[in-house]
Amino acid sequence: MNTRSSPSRAGGLALGRHVLPIAMLSPAVLVTVAIVFLPMLETAWMSLHQYVLFRPKDFNFIWFQNFIDALHDEVFWISLEHTAIWIFLTVPSQLLLGLVTALLLNQQFPWRAVARALIIVPWALPSVVISLMWVWIYDSNYGILNDFLLRLGLISSSIPWLADPDTALYAIVLTLTWQGFPFFAVMILAGLQSIPRSYYEAAAIDGASTWRQFWHITLPGISGVLMTAVLLRTIWVANSIDVIFVMTGGGPGYATYTLPLYAFIKARTNLDFGYGSSLAVLFTLMLMGLVIVYLRRAGKAVRS
Amino acid sequence: MIVKKRSLSRRLLTVDLPMAAILVFTLGPYLWMFLTSITEEKRLFTEGPSLIGATLENYLRLFDTVGFFGNLVDSFIIASGTVVVGLTLSVTAAYAFSRFSFPGKRYLMLQFLVINMFPVVLLILPLFIFMRHLGLIDTHIALIAANSTIAIPFSVWMMISYMNGIPRSLDEAAMTDGCTRMGALWRVVLPLCVPGIIATGIYIFITSWNEYLYALTLGGRSVRPITVAIQTLIGEYEVEWGLLTAGGIVGAMPATVLFLIVQKRLISGLTQGAVKG
Numbered sequence: 001m002n003t004r005s006s007p008s009r010a011g012g013l014a015l016g017r018h019v020l021p022i023a024m025l026s027p028a029v030l031v032t033v034a035i036v037f038l039p040m041l042e043t044a045w046m047s048l049h050q051y052v053l054f055r056p057k058d059f060n061f062i063w064f065q066n067f068i069d070a071l072h073d074e075v076f077w078i079s080l081e082h083t084a085i086w087i088f089l090t091v092p093s094q095l096l097l098g099l100v101t102a103l104l105l106n107q108q109f110p111w112r113a114v115a116r117a118l119i120i121v122p123w124a125l126p127s128v129v130i131s132l133m134w135v136w137i138y139d140s141n142y143g144i145l146n147d148f149l150l151r152l153g154l155i156s157s158s159i160p161w162l163a164d165p166d167t168a169l170y171a172i173v174l175t176l177t178w179q180g181f182p183f184f185a186v187m188i189l190a191g192l193q194s195i196p197r198s199y200y201e202a203a204a205i206d207g208a209s210t211w212r213q214f215w216h217i218t219l220p221g222i223s224g225v226l227m228t229a230v231l232l233r234t235i236w237v238a239n240s241i242d243v244i245f246v247m248t249g250g251g252p253g254y255a256t257y258t259l260p261l262y263a264f265i266k267a268r269t270n271l272d273f274g275y276g277s278s279l280a281v282l283f284t285l286m287l288m289g290l291v292i293v294y295l296r297r298a299g300k301a302v303r304s
Numbered sequence: 305m306i307v308k309k310r311s312l313s314r315r316l317l318t319v320d321l322p323m324a325a326i327l328v329f330t331l332g333p334y335l336w337m338f339l340t341s342i343t344e345e346k347r348l349f350t351e352g353p354s355l356i357g358a359t360l361e362n363y364l365r366l367f368d369t370v371g372f373f374g375n376l377v378d379s380f381i382i383a384s385g386t387v388v389v390g391l392t393l394s395v396t397a398a399y400a401f402s403r404f405s406f407p408g409k410r411y412l413m414l415q416f417l418v419i420n421m422f423p424v425v426l427l428i429l430p431l432f433i434f435m436r437h438l439g440l441i442d443t444h445i446a447l448i449a450a451n452s453t454i455a456i457p458f459s460v461w462m463m464i465s466y467m468n469g470i471p472r473s474l475d476e477a478a479m480t481d482g483c484t485r486m487g488a489l490w491r492v493v494l495p496l497c498v499p500g501i502i503a504t505g506i507y508i509f510i511t512s513w514n515e516y517l518y519a520l521t522l523g524g525r526s527v528r529p530i531t532v533a534i535q536t537l538i539g540e541y542e543v544e545w546g547l548l549t550a551g552g553i554v555g556a557m558p559a560t561v562l563f564l565i566v567q568k569r570l571i572s573g574l575t576q577g578a579v580k581g
Contacts, residue, residue: 036422043429115323118327126514126515126556128555136337260423273429
């Protein structure tokens with residue numbers, strides 16, 4: 001505003017004001033366009049083609065044939081169903097365990113700092129290591145889970161958790177719950193600590209029970225964080241394929257196929273990049289709704 | 305006194321005990337992996353993992369016969385390269401977002417946010433084709449570029465939140481003293497951002513170190529990051545769990561240690577956005 005007072009310099013500054021931000025932004029923007037947005041367009045373009053990597057000459061434009069094929073593909077529907085199960089089991093489990101952990105970490109106890117530091121370990125581990133660790137735990141001959149359950153007498157014979165189509169998906173859900181709940185715990189804990197102590201003191205004076213305090217003070221206080229965390233985590237869990245890929249590779253049969261994994265395997269194993277791309281595009285479109293909801297929330301935060 | 309005792313036992317029952325149970329669940333698998341890695345391969349299948357007769361045999365074999373060291377170097381080059389690319393590109397961008405207002409700013413910022421929401425599959429297929437055309441498959445550059453797709457948007461957002469915490473009056477003071485904009489950024493804002501830059505850099509390092517799918521797709525025989533190397537141990541040697549878990553411990557070590565060092569600053573940075581939103 002104060003540039004207006006000196007009209008002779010205003011022209012130069014106004015120019016600087018427009019050019020400088022652009023100049024400062026352009027490296028990051030150009031690189032992301034080159035390595036993110038152009039490749040995405042390429043995926044969309046490939047999805048409209050018949051394109052198998054070992055037959056590069058048959059790059060035929062086939063309109064939406066890949067998408068129509070997908071809708072008639074049994075594996076597509078199986079994968080879609082697994083994706084839904086996968087999200088609706090994993091995210092709530094992570095949320096519940098994370099909420100309990102955060103509530104506990106918000107209490108006063110002597111080793112709280114240690115507990116808070118250690119709880120995040122799963123978050124820092126490479127997903128390959130996590131996958132192999134749990135494959136070893138689930139091992140049907142020497143795995144500790146079978147050993148443990150056998151000794152407790154809960155099962156009468158070893159269960160091949162990952163090789164049995166009935167249990168494989170759930171076994172992976174447990175692994176992902178283990179990997180992801182610390183994220184919820186940390187986020188929720190930050191939310192809990194932003195609730196003023198005085199609210200609880202006032203409620204206690206009014207004789208509100210712990211449960212009522214939780215319901216009327218704690219939950220409303222962390223609802224914003226919960227919403228953001230659930231959205232972020234749902235998108236992340238839906239996208240995540242590395243753990244499944246390493247643990248079962250989608251098997252046994254199609255028992256642990258999710259949609260993004262199917263797209264990845266189609267391209268990687270069958271080298272069918274056209275069909276793989278169309279699956280990836282379809283999946284992204286389905287996810288778009290969630291992404292838009294999240295962006296709306298984030299957009300509000302940016303404005304303020 | 306009696307009241308206090310009761311409340312102590314109550315605390316033990318309602319706080320300490322459940323917390324300990326959750327920690328056992330959290331750390332148990334990791335400790336089990338560690339225990340397996342220090343057990344002799346022969347005894348593993350007869351007696352199971354145990355502390356008695358602990359050995360470093362698996363770790364030695366990992367470096368002697370499997371050539372794990374080269375994989376560690378590959379991972380290190382890729383992760384460091386990604387840190388450099390991510391930080392240098394994002395510093396000026398974050399400054400522009402933090403200090404200027406210009407048309408389309410909000411959309412441009414959200415554009416950086418949305419990148420991390422897209423599924424990896426959407427990017428991995430075209431990146432493979434691109435890199436193949438450019439002859440970059442199986443090079444460090446390909447993997448640095450691929451990891452930058454995650455690192456750049458992330459560090460732009462982290463740096464914005466750190467820079468917003470530095471008062472604008474400092475830039476203005478520097479500029480009245482004759483600094484240019486870039487001078488103010490370089491001499492005043494950046495030094496104050498150093499803790500944030502370090503935390504962001506370390507987070508990028510961890511995520512690039514841990515990354516697997518790009519490493520698998522764009523890597524190859526000559527560039528094989530640690531995550532892929534660990535996974536291939538399954539195929540090349542028919543599941544030797546001692547060796548595999550030793551690989552897991554070694555591969556997870558740098559990221560875990562770094563994370564525990566900077567976790568406080570990192571978590572406050574990561575959760576800030578969410579608490580505000």
